[in-house]
Amino acid sequence: SKKWVLMVTAQTPTNIAVIKYWGKRDETLILPINDSISVTLDPEHLCTTTTVAVSPSFESDRMWLNGKEISLSGGRYQNCLREIRSRASDVHDEGKGVHIEKKDWEKLHLHIASYNNFPTAAGLASSAAGFACLVFALAKLMNVKEDQGKLSAIARQGSGSACRSLFGGFVKWIMGKGDNGSDSLAVQLVDEKHWDELVIIIAVVSSRQKETSSTSGMRESVETSLLLKHRAKEIVPKRIIQMEEAIKNHDFSSFANLTCADSNQFHAVCLDTSPPIFYMNNTSHRIISCVEKWNHSEETPQVAYTFDAGPNAVLIARNRKVASLLLQRMLFYFPPTPETDLNNFILGDKSILQ
Numbered sequence: 610s611k612k613w614v615l616m617v618t619a620q621t622p623t624n625i626a627v628i629k630y631w632g633k634r635d636e637t638l639i640l641p642i643n644d645s646i647s648v649t650l651d652p653e654h655l656c657t658t659t660t661v662a663v664s665p666s667f668e669s670d671r672m673w674l675n676g677k678e679i680s681l682s683g684g685r686y687q688n689c690l691r692e693i694r695s696r697a698s699d700v701h702d703e704g705k706g707v708h709i710e711k712k713d714w715e716k717l718h719l720h721i722a723s724y725n726n727f728p729t730a731a732g733l734a735s736s737a738a739g740f741a742c743l744v745f746a747l748a749k750l751m752n753v754k755e756d757q758g759k760l761s762a763i764a765r766q767g768s769g770s771a772c773r774s775l776f777g778g779f780v781k782w783i784m785g786k787g788d789n790g791s792d793s794l795a796v797q798l799v800d801e802k803h804w805d806e807l808v809i810i811i812a813v814v815s816s817r818q819k820e821t822s823s824t825s826g827m828r829e830s831v832e833t834s835l836l837l838k839h840r841a842k843e844i845v846p847k848r849i850i851q852m853e854e855a856i857k858n859h860d861f862s863s864f865a866n867l868t869c870a871d872s873n874q875f876h877a878v879c880l881d882t883s884p885p886i887f888y889m890n891n892t893s894h895r896i897i898s899c900v901e902k903w904n905h906s907e908e909t910p911q912v913a914y915t916f917d918a919g920p921n922a923v924l925i926a927r928n929r930k931v932a933s934l935l936l937q938r939m940l941f942y943f944p945p946t947p948e949t950d951l952n953n954f955i956l957g958d959k960s961i962l963q
């Protein structure tokens with residue numbers, strides 16, 4: 610019978626890198642030139658919800674993003690779908706009278722519906738949550754018997770940073786040594802309970818889409834920036850060790866210094882690229898100055914900042930008290946105007962307003 614539909618829904622938060630990934634050694638497999646470390650946000654605030662469905666009545670693979678149909682023909686989607694399909698197992702649902710054998714998955718078609726609970730256009734790493742969620746949901750639907758690490762290596766082929774969203778807490782993406790990608794995967798360093806005093810606040814400086822995609826930005830940096838070569842070889846390996854230590858010991862001072870320095874170096878690499886890439890704007894720079902001034906007026910740093918391929922600030926406060934002070938200061942120094950979207954604060958962590 611063609612009547613049945615089998616479906617799975619999954620929810621995956623986005624992640625923010627504190628030691629950045631910037632630069633690929635293989636563009637097709639998405640293999641990076643350095644390790645990176647990120648923190649996965651609380652699923653309540655910035656996450657993707659994806660439902661995947663299979664039915665003999667579906668005639669082709671189709672996908673809808675926030676209710677609008679998008680094309681699945683891109684290489685990144687095709688790679689993820691192929692990798693998952695090749696690992697599918699038998700699925701039997703007696704209640705529905707569904708019996709799918711391993712070989713049937715090659716012929717069956719999928720319908721995929723994905724929603725972001727945050728503005729997709731806001732330049733807030735939506736692809737990380739998106740591909741992680743897609744791979745996880747497909748693996749469940751097709752009864753793929755691989756561990757999360759192996760699944761992360763598949764999500765990586767959708768979007769590099771996506772591999773880190775398959776775990777909560779702090780996560781390391783190990784660049785891997787080989788050239789087939791099997792050892793380039795994510796591992797959890799500590800779970801979300803390990804350092805739950807931290808509060809993450811995202812200040813949406815501009816909701817405009819970024820001008821240079823991370824893919825072309827990385828390519829241009831790899832081709833032209835000498836600073837990037839030095840960073841990947843000499844600097845990041847040391848920072849990874851120091852960052853793991855800081856996280857393990859709840860050492861906010863080292864954590865904040867490393868996070869801010871790494872964000873600034875990533876943007877310095879962008880400036881060192883020819884032609885230069887500008888992801889931060891004046892408001893981003895003013896936020897950095899503000900936080901730096903505050904941190905230097907105290908005995909130890911209170912807030913860490915980090916910026917990805919866009920002007921929005923991700924601020925990490927050492928605790929709830931600091932977070933509420935931070936919100937007050939931000940609203941004082943950056944009153945909402947038609948030019949900025951700074952009235953949009955997204956709490957990436959448990960709401961401090963509750």
Ligand code: PMV
Nearest residue numbers: 626629630769770823917918
């Ligand atoms: O995974 P991509 O292609 O969206 O690249 C992400 C790059 C940064 O967000 C700037 C850094 C990172 O490690 O997430």
